[in-house]
Amino acid sequence: MMIPRLRWALLITSAASGGALLFALSTEWYGGLVPCALCLVERWPYRVVMELAVIGLLLPRRWAWAVLALCAAIIAGGAVVAFVHVGVEHQWWPSPLPECAAPRMPSGLSIAERLARMPATVSKPCDEPTYLIPALPVSMAAMNLAYALALGLGLLIFMVRSNRSVR
Numbered sequence: 001m002m003i004p005r006l007r008w009a010l011l012i013t014s015a016a017s018g019g020a021l022l023f024a025l026s027t028e029w030y031g032g033l034v035p036c037a038l039c040l041v042e043r044w045p046y047r048v049v050m051e052l053a054v055i056g057l058l059l060p061r062r063w064a065w066a067v068l069a070l071c072a073a074i075i076a077g078g079a080v081v082a083f084v085h086v087g088v089e090h091q092w093w094p095s096p097l098p099e100c101a102a103p104r105m106p107s108g109l110s111i112a113e114r115l116a117r118m119p120a121t122v123s124k125p126c127d128e129p130t131y132l133i134p135a136l137p138v139s140m141a142a143m144n145l146a147y148a149l150a151l152g153l154g155l156l157i158f159m160v161r162s163n164r165s166v167r
Helices: 005-029 037-042 044-058 061-089 111-117 140-166
Strands: none
Touching: 005 044, 005 061, 005 140, 037 044, 037 061, 037 140, 044 061, 061 140
16 A cells, blocks of 8 residues: 555654654763753654644645644744754853753852752753764754754655645
């Protein structure tokens, strides 16, 4: 049985989104990298697209096209979030998330009071780039930006070419 090209596109989109999530998690589990708050936000578009694409596989063709277009738009939104993160890393602008800043302690507190006010989990500042390969100065946020742009562009090209062949 041949699978139509639209179904293949949805399947590949879901797999590519799942692959991005798996890669990010493996850098944590096996690479020991600590994600910042913006890194965690960057993962949400992939989660949503992975599930939407699977739902699109079950829908009629007309609705599956709409789901694929929505997936492309969500990936584009993810690229915007990655671009914001790259800008924060390069000090072009401050982070939009309050979790990215180091906690500010009022002066005059004892050591015990300062320790009591510290967060329970260690957080990484968003303006400190994380490099997968230290010798290669490309941050994880920049790699995610490139990946999201490539996936979004691939979806756009597929949709434009497929739309032309339908006419």
